[in-house]
Amino acid sequence: MKTLNVLREEFDSNLLYIEEDLLLKYARDETPGDYHFVPDFVFLPRNSREIVRLVKVAKKERIPIVPRGGGTSRCGGSLAVQGGVVLSLERMQKIIDIDERNLILEIQPGCITGNINGFLSEYNLFYPPDPASIDSCSIGGNVATNAGGPRCLRYGLTRNYVQGIEVILPDGSKEFFGGKLEKNATGYSFLNLFIGSEGTLGVITRILLKVIPIPPFSATLLTPFNSLKDATNAASKVLALGLVPSALEFMDEDSVCATIQNSEKKIPFKDKGTFLIALIEENSREDVLRMSEKMGEQFLEYGASDVFIAEEKYQQEKIWDFRRSISEALDHTGTIIPEDIVVPRSNLPIFVTYVKELEKKYDTAIYTFGHIGDGNIHINIIKREEWNDGGEKLITDIFNKATSLGGRISGEHGIGFTKKRFLHFSRTEKEIELMKGIKRGFDPFNIMNPGKIFDLKGGI
Numbered sequence: 008m009k010t011l012n013v014l015r016e017e018f019d020s021n022l023l024y025i026e027e028d029l030l031l032k033y034a035r036d037e038t039p040g041d042y043h044f045v046p047d048f049v050f051l052p053r054n055s056r057e058i059v060r061l062v063k064v065a066k067k068e069r070i071p072i073v074p075r076g077g078g079t080s081r082c083g084g085s086l087a088v089q090g091g092v093v094l095s096l097e098r099m100q101k102i103i104d105i106d107e108r109n110l111i112l113e114i115q116p117g118c119i120t121g122n123i124n125g126f127l128s129e130y131n132l133f134y135p136p137d138p139a140s141i142d143s144c145s146i147g148g149n150v151a152t153n154a155g156g157p158r159c160l161r162y163g164l165t166r167n168y169v170q171g172i173e174v175i176l177p178d179g180s181k182e183f184f185g186g187k188l189e190k191n192a193t194g195y196s197f198l199n200l201f202i203g204s205e206g207t208l209g210v211i212t213r214i215l216l217k218v219i220p221i222p223p224f225s226a227t228l229l230t231p232f233n234s235l236k237d238a239t240n241a242a243s244k245v246l247a248l249g250l251v252p253s254a255l256e257f258m259d260e261d262s263v264c265a266t267i268q269n270s271e272k273k274i275p276f277k278d279k280g281t282f283l284i285a286l287i288e289e290n291s292r293e294d295v296l297r298m299s300e301k302m303g304e305q306f307l308e309y310g311a312s313d314v315f316i317a318e319e320k321y322q323q324e325k326i327w328d329f330r331r332s333i334s335e336a337l338d339h340t341g342t343i344i345p346e347d348i349v350v351p352r353s354n355l356p357i358f359v360t361y362v363k364e365l366e367k368k369y370d371t372a373i374y375t376f377g378h379i380g381d382g383n384i385h386i387n388i389i390k391r392e393e394w395n396d397g398g399e400k401l402i403t404d405i406f407n408k409a410t411s412l413g414g415r416i417s418g419e420h421g422i423g424f425t426k427k428r429f430l431h432f433s434r435t436e437k438e439i440e441l442m443k444g445i446k447r448g449f450d451p452f453n454i455m456n457p458g459k460i461f462d463l464k465g466g467i
């Protein structure tokens with residue numbers, strides 16, 4: 008009650024939601040399952056000055072602050088698991104500037120990622136990272152999670168495009184890390200520390216993004232295989248030959264069928280099978296055709312039953328739309344436990360085959376799909392009601408296998424709330440202690456997104 012009065016005194020009612028029906032809208036994110044945490048308040052700033060004021064009050068009153076972009080986290084990252092304020096960046100969506108000489112876009116964090124390329128196309132420029140949630144996630148959330156996407160195979164992750172960020176630190180001070188610089192060797196990189204820190208170190212309030220010229224010509228290959236093993240082997244072999252497309256994605260046959268069934272999206276093949284989807288982008292049509300043919304031939308040699316080459320933009324978009332619809336389609340198949348494993352590319356065939364074999368052992372469906380070119384596979388497990396351990400044994404089998412193959416438990420979704428108890432699979436005790444030390448250095452009162460990535464003793 009005291010906290011409410013303090014916040015009410017400090018802020019206009021149009022900045023602060025306290026009505027229950029409004030709070031409920033921020034009680035969930037896109038994490039499947041029973042993760043529902045109603046925040047005490049929702050704060051909707053229009054600029055960084057208002058965020059500074061909030062953070063100063065929160066520090067004094069020890070109120071947790073949970074930064075929130077599009078709320079598309081798959082691991083509970085934007086949930087107020089310890090109550091407090093959800094700080095939604097949804098009103099900060101401005102594109103501030105395009106610097107055509109330095110090829111840098113300056114943008115507010117709440118901008119929906121999918122809107123960026125619409126703006127840039129007028130300048131014949133583009134921003135490559137393309138998470139499948141592109142139409143609902145925010146660029147601030149992408150920076151906070153170091154988001155990936157199909158095109159990151161050739162162009163790199165969000166991290167590779169963030170040149171600078173303005174942040175509000177947990178003591179209420181405003182800092183700017185990075186700049187319009189191609190190089191910077193002046194001590195520790197706070198910029199890189201913030202990228203992927205999942206809102207635990209501060210609030211990102213302005214972003215400088217590197218942009219590049221639009222690749223003028225493209226084609227998309229859709230390639231069905233009769234066996235999962237052939238498809239994963241083909242992907243790994245083609246990349247080892249040095250044929251690197253902009254994107255190389257994979258959908259197992261069950262994912263293909265479930266997407267057709269639950270999303271009514273159309274594909275050009277009657278026989279389904281496991282799909283590889285490749286995006287080829289080059290500077291001339293001849294190069295695109297040459298690369299498409301070469302890659303198609305290799306796929307056929309390694310067991311593809313057919314190769315469909317889409318050149319028209321609308322055909323290509325149809326295929327990518329099909330690929331992007333998987334997660335939503337699979338949400339209709341039952342309660343999903345989503346995993347996001349990354350292993351060295353060459354170990355993917357062994358890893359995916361192992362995961363599919365667990366279907367029998369645990370008598371459930373396991374869908375696998377994702378960024379095969381990066382070695383990053385999404386695994387959607389259907390949770391059985393009768394499992395007393397909530398699927399923990401099955402998840403542990405997957406994590407153990409991934410670890411034994413040199414992998415990690417998250418390639419792009421992050422750790423957030425739901426994965427923190429598994430962090431030790433991928434980071435040593437020493438590493439976790441070091442991370443906690445960094446967190447304490449920035450945020451001694453643990454007000455910034457507490458209860459995410461790891462727990463801190465003595466934190467609020």
Ligand SMILES: Cc1cc2nc3c(=O)[nH]c(=O)nc-3n(C[C@H](O)[C@H](O)[C@H](O)COP(=O)(O)OP(=O)(O)OC[C@H]3O[C@@H](n4cnc5c(N)ncnc54)[C@H](O)[C@@H]3O)c2cc1C
Binds near residue numbers: 076080085
């Ligand atoms: C259908 C679907 C497909 C997806 N596909 C992909 C994919 O291909 N690749 C991928 O990487 N991810 C994917 N995701 C996961 C998710 O979209 C990404 O993690 C995305 O980057 C989250 O952005 P957001 O704006 O929704 O952030 P939120 O979910 O709102 O927040 C995510 C984390 O970032 C923090 N945060 C948000 N904004 C800020 C800020 N301004 N300052 C500080 N911290 C902040 C939050 O506190 C939280 O910890 C997918 C999710 C869905 C539902």
